[in-house]
Amino acid sequence: MLEPHLKKPSNKGLPFAPEIMILVTLRYYATGSFQKLDGDVMNICQQSVSRIITTVSNSIALQMKMFVKFPSTVEDINQVKQKFFEVAQFPGVIRCIDCTHIKIRSPGGMSSEVYRNRKGFFSINVQAVTRPNLEFFDLVARWPGSTHDSFIYNSSSVKQSLNIGDLQGQGMLLGDSGYAVSSVCLTPFLSPNSIGQEMYNNYHIKTWNTVERTFGIWKRRFPCLQMGMGVKKETVVAVICACATLHNISKMLDDVMMPSTDDTDDNILISNIDNVPVQENPNSNGFLVRQSVVNRFFYCIVLYFNCFIL
Incomplete structure (x- = not known):
């Protein structure tokens, strides 16, 4: 037996250094691997890795409102419109x-079972509002996978700010056919019956695709979001919010990640076939507002090109 004075001191029960905790968490975000494998790199048990990921993710998620937010001035909003x-x-x-x-x-x-989505796997349905430079304006990550996109939107503060017409409501929101068209939320025509409506759909899709490109870059930057997470539901929500925060920080620091071939328009359109379209009422206020946009902007383009050809 070893003499007491020759025994090496144990680190059991001592806190981990913050640097180690951050590195372990970032490795989990960046690889999406099993926690035991993450722990083996640092010689940390799986239980400790789980606690570290939860602690660090919650700490970063608490800072989300500082980095994931809407523009606060009229000048900022006008700049977003221009972009x-x-x-x-x-x-x-x-x-x-x-x-x-x-x-x-x-x-x-x-x-x-409420977390099982239409594709058959368990998930959190995350709503995101994005800006043209592929950053997040807003993120809602608390609804189970079976919840429809339009229900999440109708329950969100985003719709409320648009309806009351405050500073954040000074403009249009673009959504896909999974949302109901309204005076503040414009969606594509399900069955376009004119050249103007077809042009509207083309311009709409190209603009709206920025949110899909944001998702693509976000998930490639943090593969844990794409591969699936085996942690507790509450920790999953914290990880999602933390990754959104880090994504915006990365954009602020010009840590550019180029879009891949998976982020092309064709793949995005194919992926949206799974969305359940919301039935439209041609007499609704939203339908009339959308048609007025077509009449004001897109028929003018059609007439211009016709005159140019003639």
């Missing part, structure tokens, strides 16, 4: 909206 207009010449847009599913393990319990 969106430069994407595809669609007028008056201040934000784009869509939802994406983050795969999780079954949360268990009587209500676990």
Whole structure:
């Protein structure tokens, strides 16, 4: 037996250094691997890795409102409108909206099936509002996978700010066919019956695709969001919010990640076939507002080209 004075001191029960905790968490975000494998790199047990990821993710998520936020001045809003207009010449847009599913393990319990989405796996349905430079304006990450995109939008503060017409409501929101068209939320025509409506759809899709490109870059930057997470549901929400915060910080620091071939327009359009379209009422106020946009902007383009050809 070793003499007491020759025994090496144990680190059991001592806190981990903050640098180690951050590195372990970032490795989990960047690889999406099993926690045991992450722990083996640092010689840390799986239980400690789980606690570290939860602690660090919650700390970063608490800072989300500092980095994921809407513009605060009229000048900032006008700049956003101009940037969106430069994407595809669609007028008056201040934000784009869509939802994406983050795969999780079954949360268990009587209500676990509400987390199973239309594709058959368990997920959190995350609503994001994005800006033209592929950053997040707003993120909602608390709804189970079976929740429809339009329900999340109708329950969100984003819709409320647009309806009351405050500073954040000074412009249009673009969504896909999974949302109901309204006076503040413009969606594509399900069955365009004129050249103007077809042009509207083309310009709309090119502008709205910025939110899909944001999702693509976000998930490639943090593969844990794409591969699925085996942590507790509450920790999943914290990880999602933390990754959104870090994504915006990366954009602020010009840490550019180039779009891949998976972020092309064709792949985005194919991916949206799974969305359940909301039925339209041709006599609704939203339908009339959308048609007025077509009449004001896109028929003028059609007439211009016709005159140019003649």
